[in-house]
Amino acid sequence: MLDKLDRALMRVEYLTAWIAGLTIFVVMLLVTAEVLMRRLFNAPIQGQIDFISMAMVTFSLLCISHCYRQAGHIRMDMLQKLARGRLGWVTHLFATLVALFVVVAILPGTWTHFMRAWDLGDTTIGVGLPTWPSKLAAPVGLGILALRLGLEIWVFGRLILNDRLAPVGIPEPPNPLEDMDA
Amino acid sequence: QEISWDLALYGSPAFRVAGESFAEYVNENSGGKMEITVHNGTLSPTREVLDNVSIGAFELGYVISSYHPGKNPLLSVLDLPFLPIPTMEDRLAVADLVYDNPHVKKEFAKWGVVPVMTVVQPNYEVMGKGAAPTALTSFDGMRMKATSGIGNALAVYGASLVNVSGPEQYNALQTGVIDAVAATPSAHGGYKLYELSDWYTTGMAAGTAHVTLVGNEAAYAALPDDMKALLAEAKAHANAATIEAQNAAAAQYEPELEKRGLAHVTITPEMIATLRKEAAQPVWDAYVADLEGKGLPGQEMLNLVLNAGM
Amino acid sequence: MDPSTIGALGFLALVIMVMTGVHIVFATAITGFLGIVALKGWPVAVNIAGIIPHSAGSNYLFSVLPMFILIGFFASTSGMVQGAYRAAKAWIGWMPGGLAVSTVLAAGAFGAVSGASQATAAVFARVAIPELLKLKYAPSISAAAVAAAGTLASLIPPSAALVVYGAIVDESIGRLLLAGFIPGVFSALLYAGFIMLRFAGNPELGRPITGIDWAERGKSLLDVMPIILVMLMILGGMSTGWTTPTEAGATGAAIVFVYALFRRRIDFAGLQDSLVETAKLTVMIFSTFWGVFIFARFLAFTRLPTEIAEWLVALPFSPTAILIAILAGYAFLGMFLSASGMMLLTLPVIFPAVVELGIDPILFGILVIKMVEIGFITPPVGLNVYVVAGVRPDIPIASIFGAIWPFVLIDILTVALLILFPSITLFLPNLVLGAG
Numbered sequence: 055m056l057d058k059l060d061r062a063l064m065r066v067e068y069l070t071a072w073i074a075g076l077t078i079f080v081v082m083l084l085v086t087a088e089v090l091m092r093r094l095f096n097a098p099i100q101g102q103i104d105f106i107s108m109a110m111v112t113f114s115l116l117c118i119s120h121c122y123r124q125a126g127h128i129r130m131d132m133l134q135k136l137a138r139g140r141l142g143w144v145t146h147l148f149a150t151l152v153a154l155f156v157v158v159a160i161l162p163g164t165w166t167h168f169m170r171a172w173d174l175g176d177t178t179i180g181v182g183l184p185t186w187p188s189k190l191a192a193p194v195g196l197g198i199l200a201l202r203l204g205l206e207i208w209v210f211g212r213l214i215l216n217d218r219l220a221p222v223g224i225p226e227p228p229n230p231l232e233d234m235d236a
Numbered sequence: 237q238e239i240s241w242d243l244a245l246y247g248s249p250a251f252r253v254a255g256e257s258f259a260e261y262v263n264e265n266s267g268g269k270m271e272i273t274v275h276n277g278t279l280s281p282t283r284e285v286l287d288n289v290s291i292g293a294f295e296l297g298y299v300i301s302s303y304h305p306g307k308n309p310l311l312s313v314l315d316l317p318f319l320p321i322p323t324m325e326d327r328l329a330v331a332d333l334v335y336d337n338p339h340v341k342k343e344f345a346k347w348g349v350v351p352v353m354t355v356v357q358p359n360y361e362v363m364g365k366g367a368a369p370t371a372l373t374s375f376d377g378m379r380m381k382a383t384s385g386i387g388n389a390l391a392v393y394g395a396s397l398v399n400v401s402g403p404e405q406y407n408a409l410q411t412g413v414i415d416a417v418a419a420t421p422s423a424h425g426g427y428k429l430y431e432l433s434d435w436y437t438t439g440m441a442a443g444t445a446h447v448t449l450v451g452n453e454a455a456y457a458a459l460p461d462d463m464k465a466l467l468a469e470a471k472a473h474a475n476a477a478t479i480e481a482q483n484a485a486a487a488q489y490e491p492e493l494e495k496r497g498l499a500h501v502t503i504t505p506e507m508i509a510t511l512r513k514e515a516a517q518p519v520w521d522a523y524v525a526d527l528e529g530k531g532l533p534g535q536e537m538l539n540l541v542l543n544a545g546m
Numbered sequence: 547m548d549p550s551t552i553g554a555l556g557f558l559a560l561v562i563m564v565m566t567g568v569h570i571v572f573a574t575a576i577t578g579f580l581g582i583v584a585l586k587g588w589p590v591a592v593n594i595a596g597i598i599p600h601s602a603g604s605n606y607l608f609s610v611l612p613m614f615i616l617i618g619f620f621a622s623t624s625g626m627v628q629g630a631y632r633a634a635k636a637w638i639g640w641m642p643g644g645l646a647v648s649t650v651l652a653a654g655a656f657g658a659v660s661g662a663s664q665a666t667a668a669v670f671a672r673v674a675i676p677e678l679l680k681l682k683y684a685p686s687i688s689a690a691a692v693a694a695a696g697t698l699a700s701l702i703p704p705s706a707a708l709v710v711y712g713a714i715v716d717e718s719i720g721r722l723l724l725a726g727f728i729p730g731v732f733s734a735l736l737y738a739g740f741i742m743l744r745f746a747g748n749p750e751l752g753r754p755i756t757g758i759d760w761a762e763r764g765k766s767l768l769d770v771m772p773i774i775l776v777m778l779m780i781l782g783g784m785s786t787g788w789t790t791p792t793e794a795g796a797t798g799a800a801i802v803f804v805y806a807l808f809r810r811r812i813d814f815a816g817l818q819d820s821l822v823e824t825a826k827l828t829v830m831i832f833s834t835f836w837g838v839f840i841f842a843r844f845l846a847f848t849r850l851p852t853e854i855a856e857w858l859v860a861l862p863f864s865p866t867a868i869l870i871a872i873l874a875g876y877a878f879l880g881m882f883l884s885a886s887g888m889m890l891l892t893l894p895v896i897f898p899a900v901v902e903l904g905i906d907p908i909l910f911g912i913l914v915i916k917m918v919e920i921g922f923i924t925p926p927v928g929l930n931v932y933v934v935a936g937v938r939p940d941i942p943i944a945s946i947f948g949a950i951w952p953f954v955l956i957d958i959l960t961v962a963l964l965i966l967f968p969s970i971t972l973f974l975p976n977l978v979l980g981a982g
């Protein structure tokens with residue numbers, strides 16, 4: 055059951071990272087096109103900065119849960135590495151509870167920030183793009199992360215109760231030596 | 237003291253004078269009843285000040301309406317290019333008319349904020365590299381950083397707009413990403429663009445980015461009457477101090493312009509008249525059409541400003 | 547409790563959380579959030595903190611970061627960087643610590659393209675560390691060298707931090723950028739010299755490469771051509787006005803992508819992997835930014851940094867002693883603030899005093915940037931070290947901080963030399979722009 059939920063959530067998280075990656079690629083193409091249009095034809099693409107500013111947020115927030123599951127967020131984990139067994143899982147649980155507290159506490163704030171842009175209006179400085187889609191990325195990304203953190207509390211709570219169970223769903227980085235040496 | 241407020245400021249020293257002297261006046265004359273703490277650039281990014289005042293993060297802050305026209309479509313009328321508002325004193329008067337308009341009042345109220353005062357700035361001028369423009373056609377092919385309406389207006393004559401951030405301006409001008417920058421004279425000086433430039437304009441009358449010192453509505457309403465009266469006095473004091481500081485900031489860089497031999501391009505009233513007719517009128521019309529399309533009184537706003545009697 | 551006390555307590559709480567293994571983004575965010583709750587109440591704190599993730603990510607100047615990360619992925623997929631390292635190995639691999647030395651020098655060269663210290667650290671963590679580990683270089687020293695070498699990007703022009711300084715204190719930006727060049731190169735050479743000494747003293751730290759003949763060296767030069775060409779195109783693009791520094795990242799990534807396509811080294815799956823990994827790294831850096839920004843917002847409300855600045859200026863000592871005290875203050879603030887946040891908070895108070903003390907404003911700018919950069923590699927919040935550790939989760943963050951102290955000491959030595967000999971900094975701007 056836990057394993058199934060973990061994998062289902064991982065699929066959603068990978069999708070958000072894929073969307074984020076696609077946005078980065080589009081930004082690369084758009085900026086290059088802008089430079090060429092400007093220098094070769096003296097016809098800059100209007101709104102390039104507006105789009106990039108808004109797109110940046112989308113990819114920086116949407117896949118925050120994917121990054122969490124891949125253990126991408128930085129931390130000083132000496133304590134976790136020193137403490138073995140149940141005590142070790144307790145330190146993991148503490149870090150997860152802090153994260154869940156932060157995310158649940160500020161989620162309503164990210165939502166009202168989106169709602170202000172949706173209800174009262176907000177556009178970018180250059181060509182007047184609406185900002186609400188990118189503001190929506192914050193509550194969506196953090197919402198997925200809240201689900202993930204809830205699941206992690208189950209993961210660590212279960213291991214504290216019985217540390218002989220198989221450690222399912224623990225955020226662990228992919229092996230960098232295999233992954234990165236192209 | 238009984239009342240403690242935070243004020244979010246940012247920008248060049250001359251730009252900050254309005255907020256700083258406003259706070260100073262209140263702090264000195266409230267008899268210890270009220271204290272306004274000035275924060276320079278640390279409480280909010282410029283684009284988010286309106287949201288932050290709205291939620292009560294701090295009570296006062298500078299709002300540049302052109303940074304987010306969608307948040308304040310009616311107030312944006314003051315950002316239109318080449319409005320007949322020649323001096324800073326005129327702008328203060330026109331802005332007060334706009335703030336008093338019932339539709340604009342509603343627009344501020346939606347956000348839960350009140351306009352406290354205008355942070356007045358002189359009209360934009362253009363400074364740039366290369367051959368000085370001798371006619372409006374000289375702007376053809378010129379790569380410019382020109383935000384707000386002045387860019388759209390000069391684009392009619394073939395200027396191409398490159399959106400460069402403030403800190404990138406100097407490098408962009410140096411390497412030729414842009415040829416010219418439209419900004420207030422004190423901003424040209426502040427970013428040291430005269431080090432690289434060959435010419436500058438005066439008399440452009442292009443308009444300026446409109447800036448409002450806004451206050452949190454609930455906090456303002458909760459003030460006792462004597463403090464409300466003190467804030468009104470502080471506003472007059474701060475307006476005078478701002479005009480003086482803006483003039484001094486522009487004058488401070490004048491010797492540099494002369495020493496470095498920058499060509500002085502005077503924009504004639506005839507050129508302004510042509511600009512208004514050929515370039516600004518379409519921008520004004522587009523503004524009105526856009527607002528009317530959304531069911532907002534665009535024409536009424538434009539008429540209000542054009543008929544202000546300047 | 548007065549706000550400054552709340553600020554000091556907040557800093558203490560942050561240190562404890564970071565030490566117990568709470569992720570940096572959540573440790574900074576919760577401390578900042580609860581601090582704002584103490585000052586402004588829960589509902590206002592929720593709304594303030596709720597705005598920051600979006601506004602931190604929508605800063606156009608930061609968009610250069612993912613682009614430079616992407617250059618790193620594409621460059622390594624296309625085999626371009628590996629080629630450059632083959633050449634570096636062939637030519638200076640025989641020296642003690644030769645490959646680490648070439649990493650530092652290459653990062654310095656890359657700093658002439660990149661204006662952001664974290665982006666440089668991220669790129670070199672990706673491309674250099676695998677090569678260093680293959681030759682059995684000590685992982686912690688390799689990671690520390692990359693984190694420290696990343697800081698060179700903020701001194702060697704272009705530099706976002708120097709432009710921000712110039713704008714705040716109203717000094718010539720051209721003069722500042724020129725002034726950064728020699729101290730930047732100087733720092734790079736000192737780092738390289740230290741690495742050579744360290745490896746000469748302890749050859750166990752990394753194997754030198756022997757038995758490479760001149761024919762192989764000659765052939766390796768061909769491998770290094772693509773990366774030199776790309777560097778020239780990016781640098782040329784910026785110096786001729788084709789691109790802004792921000793755009794140089796995107797166009798550079800596009801050029802390297804096209805090269806990889808041309809060499810048939812990248813397919814759809816490879817592209818997808820590069821993009822997903824870039825997204826992951828970007829969200830990591832940006833999350834850390836907004837966590838730190840929530841904490842910085844809390845500090846701004848307490849006015850603690852401003853009060854520290856005011857206290858430093860009022861000390862009854864000689865100008866040099868006060869300058870050193872001010873710089874020490876920056877090193878302290880740099881432990882937990884971003885570069886521009888730190889400058890915005892303190893310069894308006896400190897700068898007039900600095901001018902009054904008779905300290906050259908251009909020199910002071912370079913010193914401030916150098917202190918900001920030291921802050922990027924010192925615990926508990928050292929963004930460059932975090933970035934490197936984020937790219938290389940196999941290298942413990944504590945071991946990087948453990949290995950980075952010599953680089954911090956070298957930086958302090960550099961600062962001392964810059965104070966003693968102002969002409970190191972002022973020579974180039976005075977030569978090019980005339981005495982100011």
Ligand code: NA
Nearest residue numbers: 657699702704
């Ligand atoms: Na640089």
Ligand code: NA
Nearest residue numbers: 881921924927
């Ligand atoms: Na630090």
